[in-house]
Amino acid sequence: MEEEGRRKCAQIQFEFGFVMHYVRAQCEGADKALGMALSLTWILAPNVHGLYFKDLKQTLKKEQCDQALMITANVPSAKKIIVHGPDSGMGGIPSQFPVHEDTQFQQILSDSLEFFNIDENDVNSYFLTDTKTGLIHLPSCYVRDFYFFHRSFYPQLTLVKLDQEEAHLRMRQTAFAQRFIEVGKVLLTHNILKYSPQHVIAQRIFFLHDELTHLPSFPRKSLETCFGMYHGEMGEQLKAMEAVHKFTWAKINY
Numbered sequence: 001m002e003e004e005g006r007r008k009c010a011q012i013q014f015e016f017g018f019v020m021h022y023v024r025a026q027c028e029g030a031d032k033a034l035g036m037a038l039s040l041t042w043i044l045a046p047n048v049h050g051l052y053f054k055d056l057k058q059t060l061k062k063e064q065c066d067q068a069l070m071i072t073a074n075v076p077s078a079k080k081i082i083v084h085g086p087d088s089g090m091g092g093i094p095s096q097f098p099v100h101e102d103t104q105f106q107q108i109l110s111d112s113l114e115f116f117n118i119d120e121n122d123v124n125s126y127f128l129t130d131t132k133t134g135l136i137h138l139p140s141c142y143v144r145d146f147y148f149f150h151r152s153f154y155p156q157l158t159l160v161k162l163d164q165e166e167a168h169l170r171m172r173q174t175a176f177a178q179r180f181i182e183v184g185k186v187l188l189t190h191n192i193l194k195y196s197p198q199h200v201i202a203q204r205i206f207f208l209h210d211e212l213t214h215l216p217s218f219p220r221k222s223l224e225t226c227f228g229m230y231h232g233e234m235g236e237q238l239k240a241m242e243a244v245h246k247f248t249w250a251k252i253n254y
Contacts, residue, residue: 008047015041016060016069023068026132031177034068038184041069045188046195053192053207067148071185071221072211077101077144081108084131084158085116096154099143101216106139112159127167131156136170138226145217165232172234175226179241182221186248193252208252222249 018037022030045051053072060066066073077099084094095115097108109128118126129136137146137157147155162170189208196204212218225246230239 008044012041012044012048015044019068020063020065023065026130028133030133031135031174031181035177035180035184038069038181038188042184042187042191045191051192053189053204053211057211064148064150068181069185069188071182071189072208072215074211074215076149077103078147078149078155080154081143081147082154082156083108083112083115083128084156085112086118086126086159086161087116088158094156099147101144103143104139105137105141105143108143108157109139109159112157116159118159122161125161125164125167126159127162127171128157129160131158136162136167136174138171138175140224140226142217142220145221168229169233172226172229172232172238175229176234176238176241179238179245183241183245183248186245186252190248190251222246 015037019034019041022033022037053070057066057070057072060069060073067075080096080098082094082096085092088094095112097111105128109126112128113123113126127136193201193204193208225242226238229235230242
């Protein structure tokens, strides 16, 4: 039994390391890899003794990975974002825009379309993608949920022209992957709390309550829903994942 516990502990440490790698790598497919890692991590959590929220927060914050594993992570947003235009491959000059707590990608997209003089007839065919990963951002999403403050480093986006049907499918895939990640984070928190020793449960509930009430993105992230995206390819899967996401948040209350 003790040997089994050690194996589970080693496995969850490996999963944490796996998550840290993909948070730093920021490569194509990183969001899917993070979701898969979290789907194993929350299953392992009940078998690992000594998982304390406060210790996890300090360790992961030091590694700048707390936002990838903890629903209570309060990481400052990037202060500005750089956007490359459609002619960036031919030496076009990029633009930069300020980022505030309530800045959504729709605002960045609108400003970019104006800055790069995109014809009005084509505006619906242009989308913002992450320059490194190729991830296409939903206009309704908040920039602060994706890009965090790093000294002397600014996130970069590219304004690209895409077939609208292809772009909307990629947005549904992005939304599905992000919800899958959020589900994993919520279930990890739930299982750490549920399987805590009885004498520390009240202390941990107080910690979670205090952390969540200081989050700029709470309760927004637990409630926001991709209405209008439940059609076409991946639509039903996204709708089901949305339902699971809301259910897991409800479980935290019990």
